Amino acid sequence: MSAGHRVTYQLSESIATITLDDGKKNALSLETFAELGAAFDRAAADGAAVVLTGREGAFSAGFDLRELGGGGAQAARLVLAGFDLAARVFAFPAPVVVACTGHAIAMGLFLALTGDYRLGAAGPYKLGANETAIGLVLPAFAMELCRHRLAPTHFHRAVVLAEMFAPEGAVAAGILDRVVAPAELPGAARALAAQATALPRAVFAATKLRARAPAIEALRVAREADAARAS
Helix, strand or coil, X not given: CEECCCEEEEEXXXXXXXXXXXXXXXXXXXXXXXXXXXXXXXXXXXXXXXXXXXXXEEEECEECHHHHCCCHHHHHHHHHHHHHHHHHHHCCCCCEEEEECEEEECHHHHHHHCCCEEEXXXXXXXXXXXXXXXXXXXXXXXXXXXXXXXXXXXXXXXXXXXXXXXXHHHHHHCCCCEEECHHHHHHHHHHHHHHHHCCCHHHHHHHHHHHHHHHHHHHHHHHHHHHHHHC
């Protein structure tokens, strides 16, 4: 196992478990994104499928408000670093299973949406994009990611009305694919990763890229638009 301050990496039987745990709510800082990027670098080098997970009760509450709250260039770098990491995971050539351990809000939600399969822990958790509720216009990148992954019946509710969903409701919304008991989450995520790993890797990667190509291009254009607005 290798570890950063907030991210650990454990490889077993061609499955890399990348765990985000800052001991609190898993706020996403520039340092955290760098550690996550390094973990995905290692998974790519290892040729591993990935289980991306968080700490008990919190997948991620979103951007680190200490870095975001200052505004200016620092906040812009943070937001774009988050979008770049999400775009990378979204297009990652190996299978990515997200094991959502609890709350997933704002950037935490967007990161969860990147998975090929998204499992969630049952419990009193909230999942959603709260930007409208806190007075922020949802960035173009986040809008496009939600447009691709969310159920059309829930898209407006999620991105415009900032509705928060419990895990079971998050399945109907297209945020999660399935909800399991918290104790079952690690095993269920690993079983899905193992199942995906059995697929011919080159075929999987090519099919994933073909299926997601329109969204990948839309995310690229949206990220450029967000960067232009921030400059």
